[in-house]
Amino acid sequence: MNNLCHLLSIDYPISQAGMVWVSGGKLAAASAEAGILGVIGAGSMKPELLAHHIAKARALTAHPERLAVNVPLLYEKTKEQLELSIAAGIRTVITSAGSPKTYTSWLKAQGCTVIHVTSSPLLAKKCEDAGCDAVIAEGFEAGGHNGREEITTLALVPQVVDAVKIPVIAAGGIGDGRGIAAVMCLGAAGAQLGTRFVATVESSAHENFKQAILSSGPGSTMLMMKSLVPVRLYKNKFYEDVKRLEEQGAGPADLEALLGHGRAKKGMLDGDLVEGEIEIGQISALVRDIPSVRDLVARLMREQRAALPASGRFF
Numbered sequence: 477m478n479n480l481c482h483l484l485s486i487d488y489p490i491s492q493a494g495m496v497w498v499s500g501g502k503l504a505a506a507s508a509e510a511g512i513l514g515v516i517g518a519g520s521m522k523p524e525l526l527a528h529h530i531a532k533a534r535a536l537t538a539h540p541e542r543l544a545v546n547v548p549l550l551y552e553k554t555k556e557q558l559e560l561s562i563a564a565g566i567r568t569v570i571t572s573a574g575s576p577k578t579y580t581s582w583l584k585a586q587g588c589t590v591i592h593v594t595s596s597p598l599l600a601k602k603c604e605d606a607g608c609d610a611v612i613a614e615g616f617e618a619g620g621h622n623g624r625e626e627i628t629t630l631a632l633v634p635q636v637v638d639a640v641k642i643p644v645i646a647a648g649g650i651g652d653g654r655g656i657a658a659v660m661c662l663g664a665a666g667a668q669l670g671t672r673f674v675a676t677v678e679s680s681a682h683e684n685f686k687q688a689i690l691s692s693g694p695g696s697t698m699l700m701m702k703s704l705v706p707v708r709l710y711k712n713k714f715y716e717d718v719k720r721l722e723e724q725g726a727g728p729a730d731l732e733a734l735l736g737h738g739r740a741k742k743g744m745l746d747g748d749l750v751e752g753e754i755e756i757g758q759i760s761a762l763v764r765d766i767p768s769v770r771d772l773v774a775r776l777m778r779e780q781r782a783a784l785p786a787s788g789r790f791f
């Protein structure tokens with residue numbers, strides 16, 4: 477058995493990424509049922525809403541051990557989100573957008589498996605030193621928040637694999653089984669897919685957002701707001717507003733004022749493709765349908781096997 481599958485009690489070494497306003501209880505449960513890690517994206521959710529999604533996911537799957545929460549260490553309610561997740565029976569926690577030192581020892585003491593998201597080999601080593609069980613090496617292509625270093629997945633994964641002894645999950649720009657096979661050839665123990673899972677039946681992304689992914693092409697996204705929190709955005713009016721402001725030399729405070737509150741929810745959950753913030757990765761150009769999670773995972777497995785000679789298959 478692949479060491480990552482063993483660590484996370486999953487059948488296939490794949491993580492359905494934690495995505496704010498997209499990966500709620502329904503998507504996470506469908507992923508757990510399909511044999512992969514089902515991650516609820518806590519984002520800036522109020523603790524009560526996060527508790528609701530965890531309860532929903534647990535009610536919809538016979539495999540609660542395959543559920544995880546993704547908690548970006550950016551918001552004031554982080555500790556509360558973590559505490560309630562553990563109280564609700566979550567045993568795998570993925571932290572991002574902060575230092576792995578902040579919560580890893582405490583989470584380990586609560587009996588959790590801890591994974592931290594990294595965009596550099598240096599930070600990956602810090603994750604290992606902090607006691608993380610695995611790292612997610614997320615490259616420049618990825619949707620959502622990103623590193624400032626702009627290291628692509630192809631360059632990042634082997635560097636992280638060489639830097640640490642713990643399992644490395646590759647993320648960023650993986651949209652089909654060929655991508656999964658490729659990152660495993662680079663030494664990753666598994667793959668995390670975000671953008672691909674936005675366009676699934678069970679994702680809570682608004683239909684407009686799903687359709688935007690289907691009609692996107694090469695060059696439809698750009699990494700923006702590097703002076704505040706770097707994020708890869710879909711090129712809509714909100715993106716144009718950010719671009720104009722940045723060209724005028726805007727600093728973090730100006731960007732924060734433009735962003736305001738609730739932009740991501742407005743775009744990704746409520747479907748406002750004009751004023752909303754839409755986070756997607758470069759691989760959206762490869763996504764052309766909206767399958768169920770079950771069908772998607774079966775297809776990913778077929779594709780990754782077909783991409784490798786029988787003697788070189790990983791699983």
Ligand SMILES: Cc1cc2nc3c(=O)[nH]c(=O)nc-3n(C[C@H](O)[C@H](O)[C@H](O)COP(=O)(O)O)c2cc1C
Pocket residue numbers: 493494495496498517518519546547548571572573593614617618619620621647648649650668669670671672674744755756757758759
């Ligand atoms: C819509 C969307 C929302 C995301 N939200 C989060 C988040 O809340 N926390 C986080 O750590 N990463 C977030 N990400 C990044 C994903 O967890 C994942 O690492 C990334 O999507 C992988 O790259 P890909 O989109 O090319 O598959 C988000 C990505 C997307 C597309």
